[in-house]
Amino acid sequence: MARATYAAGVRGSPTISRRTALMLAIAAASGACSGQHQVATRPPPASPEPSEAPTTATPSTSATPSAAATAPALPSVAPWRPGAGELEPAAKEAAVRRIEALGDDANHRVEIIDAQYGGLLASTASVLVVCRSLARRAGRVVAGGHTYDVRLVLRGGRWRVTEIHPSRPGRPTSDPSAAARHVLASPRIALPPAARADVASGTVHDTVLEAMLTVSRRWPIGVSVVRTGHPTYVFGTVRPSDHPLGRAFDTWRIADHAIVRPSTPPGLITAYMEALAGAGSYNVGGPILLGSAPQYFSDRTHHDHVHAGFTA
Ligand SMILES: [Zn+2]
Numbered sequence: 001m002a003r004a005t006y007a008a009g010v011r012g013s014p015t016i017s018r019r020t021a022l023m024l025a026i027a028a029a030s031g032a033c034s035g036q037h038q039v040a041t042r043p044p045p046a047s048p049e050p051s052e053a054p055t056t057a058t059p060s061t062s063a064t065p066s067a068a069a070t071a072p073a074l075p076s077v078a079p080w081r082p083g084a085g086e087l088e089p090a091a092k093e094a095a096v097r098r099i100e101a102l103g104d105d106a107n108h109r110v111e112i113i114d115a116q117y118g119g120l121l122a123s124t125a126s127v128l129v130v131c132r133s134l135a136r137r138a139g140r141v142v143a144g145g146h147t148y149d150v151r152l153v154l155r156g157g158r159w160r161v162t163e164i165h166p167s168r169p170g171r172p173t174s175d176p177s178a179a180a181r182h183v184l185a186s187p188r189i190a191l192p193p194a195a196r197a198d199v200a201s202g203t204v205h206d207t208v209l210e211a212m213l214t215v216s217r218r219w220p221i222g223v224s225v226v227r228t229g230h231p232t233y234v235f236g237t238v239r240p241s242d243h244p245l246g247r248a249f250d251t252w253r254i255a256d257h258a259i260v261r262p263s264t265p266p267g268l269i270t271a272y273m274e275a276l277a278g279a280g281s282y283n284v285g286g287p288i289l290l291g292s293a294p295q296y297f298s299d300r301t302h303h304d305h306v307h308a309g310f311t312a
Pocket residue numbers: 243248249250306307308
């Protein structure tokens with residue numbers, strides 16, 4: 001399993017301890033989505049949430065050494081590698097290696113589902129590292145996971161991590177909408193843990209969820225990011241992103257085709273983007289420019305996913 005030194009640390013914390021790192025990466029699990037522009041140098045409160053990541057990085061009152069010792073062994077997880085078609089693969093690799101290094105130890109495993117850009121400019125980037133995780137806790141294995149907005153700068157020819165912002169979806173609502181229930185139950189919509197928690201929290205607009213249901217009737221889809229784990233502002237601008245407002249979702253896979261792969265048929269991506277516009281998105285971005293803004297846009301950030309934004 002990949003290991004890295006922690007000496008480089010996170011901005012403002014030249015040396016981040018192993019324990020702090022784990023708490024940061026694994027146990028940051030509560031609160032609302034806002035305020036993610038702070039540099040996450042200290043572990044947020046680790047209040048347990050049933051639908052979220054395990055909190056085993058903090059001392060557990062119920063865990064005992066003997067109980068932990070009897071927990072099943074955690075499976076090994078292959079490190080994520082950028083495949084063909086990636087822009088700036090070194091930036092993604094740097095972000096992912098940092099999350100893997102912070103999240104893996106004897107009692108925790110982090111598996112990278114996808115790494116997509118939240119922003120890609122000439123010398124700065126945001127890589128959204130979409131994870132699921134397993135933790136051994138009190139004699140059992142607990143599943144969870146977060147999405148991390150990892151910020152990087154290109155300095156001296158190397159991409160270096162400067163900040164990490166974990167997703168904070170909040171607690172599940174006791175009264176989810178019908179659309180939210182259908183999305184959560186759909187076998188045709190693959191939601192990573194943070195996106196699932198976003199939908200369960202009741203903070204994603206039904207227009208977004210209904211569009212997901214509509215396009216997924218035609219193709220099974222892999223959703224990467226919904227509300228949390230995304231930059232608050234469109235990267236490199238002062239324009240608020242639709243994601244933290246619960247008015248957007250990103251897709252990284254259509255049917256079995258990762259959008260970033262050169263082998264993915266362009267016609268499939270085009271049809272998917274048009275279907276999103278037809279399902280009510282006012283702002284569809286992807287690797288192919290289909291028309292004028294605001295209905296359509298394309299840039300380097302959206303080379304690896306399709307964005308769909310909604311007015312409400
Ligand atoms: Zn997006």
